[in-house]
Amino acid sequence: MDIKAPDLGVDSAEVSEIMVEVGDVIAKDDNIILLESDKASVEVPSSAAGKVTKISVAIGDQVSEGMVLIELESEADSAEESSDSASDADQKADDEKDTNVAPETESAAEAKPAATESSAKPASNAGKATTHALPDLGVDEAQVSEIMVSVGDIVSAEQSILLIESDKASVEVPAPVAGKVEKILVEAGDMVANGQDFIIIVSDADTSDSQDSALAKSDDNVSKDNVSKDSADKDDSAAQPKTTGEPKQAAKTDTAASKTDSKLTETQVNEKLVDVYAGPAVRKLARQLGVDISQVTGSAVNERILKEDLFAHVKESLTTQKAAPASSGTISSGLPKLPDMSNTEIWGETDTQDLSRLQKVSIPQLNYNTLLPQVTQFDLSDITETEKLRGELKGGMKSEGIGFTILAFVVKATAYALTQHPRFNSHLSDDNTQVILRKSVNMGIAVATDDGLIVPVIKNVQDKGLKQIAIEIGELAVKARDKKLSTKDLQGASFTISSQGNLGGTAFTPLVNWPQVGILGVSEASMQPRWDAKTQSFEPRLMLPLSLSYDHRVINGADAAVFTRYIATLLADPRRILI
Numbered sequence: 001m002d003i004k005a006p007d008l009g010v011d012s013a014e015v016s017e018i019m020v021e022v023g024d025v026i027a028k029d030d031n032i033i034l035l036e037s038d039k040a041s042v043e044v045p046s047s048a049a050g051k052v053t054k055i056s057v058a059i060g061d062q063v064s065e066g067m068v069l070i071e072l073e074s075e076a077d078s079a080e081e082s083s084d085s086a087s088d089a090d091q092k093a094d095d096e097k098d099t100n101v102a103p104e105t106e107s108a109a110e111a112k113p114a115a116t117e118s119s120a121k122p123a124s125n126a127g128k129a130t131t132h133a134l135p136d137l138g139v140d141e142a143q144v145s146e147i148m149v150s151v152g153d154i155v156s157a158e159q160s161i162l163l164i165e166s167d168k169a170s171v172e173v174p175a176p177v178a179g180k181v182e183k184i185l186v187e188a189g190d191m192v193a194n195g196q197d198f199i200i201i202v203s204d205a206d207t208s209d210s211q212d213s214a215l216a217k218s219d220d221n222v223s224k225d226n227v228s229k230d231s232a233d234k235d236d237s238a239a240q241p242k243t244t245g246e247p248k249q250a251a252k253t254d255t256a257a258s259k260t261d262s263k264l265t266e267t268q269v270n271e272k273l274v275d276v277y278a279g280p281a282v283r284k285l286a287r288q289l290g291v292d293i294s295q296v297t298g299s300a301v302n303e304r305i306l307k308e309d310l311f312a313h314v315k316e317s318l319t320t321q322k323a324a325p326a327s328s329g330t331i332s333s334g335l336p337k338l339p340d341m342s343n344t345e346i347w348g349e350t351d352t353q354d355l356s357r358l359q360k361v362s363i364p365q366l367n368y369n370t371l372l373p374q375v376t377q378f379d380l381s382d383i384t385e386t387e388k389l390r391g392e393l394k395g396g397m398k399s400e401g402i403g404f405t406i407l408a409f410v411v412k413a414t415a416y417a418l419t420q421h422p423r424f425n426s427h428l429s430d431d432n433t434q435v436i437l438r439k440s441v442n443m444g445i446a447v448a449t450d451d452g453l454i455v456p457v458i459k460n461v462q463d464k465g466l467k468q469i470a471i472e473i474g475e476l477a478v479k480a481r482d483k484k485l486s487t488k489d490l491q492g493a494s495f496t497i498s499s500q501g502n503l504g505g506t507a508f509t510p511l512v513n514w515p516q517v518g519i520l521g522v523s524e525a526s527m528q529p530r531w532d533a534k535t536q537s538f539e540p541r542l543m544l545p546l547s548l549s550y551d552h553r554v555i556n557g558a559d560a561a562v563f564t565r566y567i568a569t570l571l572a573d574p575r576r577i578l579i
Contacts, residue, residue, distance in 0.1 A: 001072045003032065003046050005063050012064045013037040015057050020070065024052045029131045029197075031185070033057070033069050036283070043185065045131070045197065050074040129202045131185075132176045133195045134164075140487040142171070143300070144190045153181045155201070162186070162198065165357065179203040189277055189304040278305035285310055308364030315371070356451040368514040373552040376509040376521075377560040381544045381568035383409075383525060389574070397470065406544070407445075407499050408470040410522055413570035415441040415461040416577045418495055421563050425494045427515045428554050435554060444493035444513065445473060447480040454480050455513065457493045500524060507545045517554045520567070521547035544571065 017034035020026060031043040050072035057069055146163035149155055155175040162173040183200040186192055276293050278286070282305055286293040289310060296313045298305035341347040355363075386409055397404035418425040418441050427436045441462045444455040456476040461469065479485045498510045499522040510521035523545040529538040548564045555563075570576050 001048055001050060001074045002068045003048065003070045003072060005033075005035075005044060005065055005067045005069055006047075007065050008035060008037070008042060008063075010037045012062045013042065015059050015061045015063060018055060018057070018059060019043070020052050020055070022052050022055060026050065026052060026072075033063075035063065042193075042196065044069065046070075046072070048072060048074060129182050129200050130177070131197050131200050134173060134192055134198050136194050141191050141193045143304075144186050144188050144192055147184060147186070147188055149175075149181050149184070151181050151184060155179065155181060164192065173198070175199075175201065177201055177203050189300065276305060277303060282307055282310065289314060306364075311368070312364060315367075362452060365514070366511065369511045372512055372514060374509075374512055374549050375552050375557060375560070377548045377550070377557070377564045378507050379546045379548075379561075379564040379568050380528075381546055381571040382530065382541050383544045383571050384542045386571055386574055387525075387542050393466075397467070402467065402470050403474045404466075404470050405473075405501075406525070407473060407497075407501075407522070408466050409571060409574060410499065410520075410544075411443055411445070411458070411461060411469050411473070411497060412464075412466055413567055413574065413577065414495070414497060414520055415443060417563060417567045417570060419462050421559070421566070423554065423559070424518045424550070424563055426517055426554065427494075428517065428551065432553070438494040440494070442492045442494045444496035444516075445476060446496060446498035447477050449481050449483075451483075454485070454490070455493065455496060456480055456485055456489045457491065459492065495519070497522065507547050510547060510549050512549050512551055517551040519549050521549070523547065544568075 013035040014037070015033060016036040018032075019034060020030075020032045026032065026046050026049060028047065028049045029045045032046050033044040035042045035044060052070055053073050054071040055069075056071065057063055057067070063069070142164045144162060145165040147161070148163065149159075149161045155161060155178060157176070157178045158174040160172040161175050161181075164171045164173055179201045181199065182202050184198070185200065186196075186198045192198065276283075276296075277298060278293065283293070285291075285307055286296075291310055291313060293305065293310070296305050296309050297303060299309055300306050341350055383406065387406065390404060390406060390409065394404040422437050423435065425438045425441060427438070428434075429436060440460050443458045443461045445458060446453055446455050456479070458464075458469065458472050458476065464472075476485070476489065479489065493513070493516065495516055496510075496513045496519040498519060500508065502524050505523050506526075507523055508521050510519045512519050525542050525544040527540050528543045530541040530543070531537075532539050546564055546568060548560055548567075550560050
């Protein structure tokens with residue numbers, strides 16, 4: 001029987017660990033392979049029970065849906081062999097009945113049913129342990145922040161057993177049924193996804209059956225006890241994960257002895273990945289950067305290593321030529337430490353407030369701006385006519401439940417300008433020798449929430465009209481404030497717009513969101529007198545302040561001035577976009 005890879009949620013994933021060996025007897029739903037992609041780690045369970053006869057993949061292989069992972073000798077085949085053996089044994093027993101004395105015959109008759117009951121009962125109990133999957137978390141993936149139960153605990157239905165955290169929300173996952181926790185399939189710090197198996201529970205009914213069975217077995221003979229013990233040992237063996245302690249110990253020794261002064265080879269990095277606490281995307285990034293990840297200290301729960309920790313480590317290594325301090329649990333901004341503020345006569349009374357999770361996650365990204373030579377170009381756009389057009393259209397939009405603001409025009413005009421000036425829709429290569437031009441415009445829209453600023457992304461804006469853009473702006477804003485944005489909603493931006501709406505202010509200097517090379521800030525529009533050469537008089541016009549910040553390594557000042565003026569011109573007369 002071939003056991004194939006199920007739908008992985010991605011096109012392909014890498015075999016990170018093989019959890020069985022040829023000859024192992026496994027039960028249905030036992031984990032056999034650990035797969036890792038850039039987004040998640042997935043333990044693949046067996047879809048059938050039986051004996052492993054062949055393993056068709058190796059560590060490091062790329063597998064996709066439908067690919068054969070292992071081959072099994074099914075339980076049906078084993079049962080048929082057992083049945084044949086049992087028939088031979090029964091025939092032998094019948095032959096002996098004709099020659100043995102009556103007491104021996106009676107004893108054999110009593111022993112046979114006992115052995116049959118003993119061999120069947122463990123299989124029945126094993127089938128009642130149920131594996132449960134995570135419910136819809138509201139996001140594509142989230143991190144296990146806390147495990148609230150232990151193996152052996154008795155839980156009630158709806159009792160909280162896991163705390164799951166994403167950048168947007170914290171969710172307590174309840175127990176799906178009441179019963180005894182047999183196995184926990186995730187660990188604190190793991191990234192998990194909707195529908196992923198996370199716990200095995202023996203329900204209350206199964207526990208009662210086990211207790212009744214134990215009472216019934218109290219008068220069994222020694223032969224029956226031995227059969228039960230063998231079966232139980234077999235179950236325990238199947239439940240134990242396969243581990244190879246020696247390679248890990250060797251990798252740990254190599255890690256302690258290695259130096260971080262030079263970039264490691266991919267093979268060396270892979271060896272050091274064995275004992276670190278990091279997700280698949282971080283592991284891949286470490287391989288790409290050639291970073292000795294064992295020297296990086298994680299800033300997340302249980303010192304789990306994040307991408308930001310890798311970037312901070314690289315930054316500090318480049319500036320100081322030293323490894324990151326092993327004792328540091330935070331990411332350094334490069335600033336000196338705060339002075340001692342314990343003296344209230346000098347500093348007065350102080351209070352401490354924790355930053356939100358979103359703010360903590362944003363800080364490493366903001367620290368990148370210290371490495372970017374940024375300049376800001378300011379301009380004004382006369383949107384008087386555009387605002388009249390918006391006023392004519394917004395009534396019909398409102399009747400359809402669509403909020404139609406000037407931001408939709410800004411997004412559309414900026415997207416069109418980016419197609420005409422593609423250098424602003426690009427990224428600088430790591431070696432600073434090439435510009436990577438994006439062929440589509442994925443626009444990040446900064447949204448203010450109670451927890452801080454967040455930037456969801458509208459994909460392929462160059463192909464969308466004003467109405468569709470307005471719809472997606474509204475949908476993403478609601479999801480951001482309700483903490484329901486998925487990972488996909490936050491990834492892939494090629495340029496960003498930060499609009500302060502009607503909050504006030506005349507201009508500001510937005511920070512470039514690396515690895516992008518530009519960001520457009522939009523302040524509150526105001527009526528201002530503008531000189532009309534035709535009428536030789538001042539006229540009141542609605543002027544919109546624009547602030548373009550850009551990475552000066554990629555964008556020249558003259559190009560930035562032309563680009564900003566081009567956006568201002570398009571906003572003054574959106575019909576130009578149709579030409």
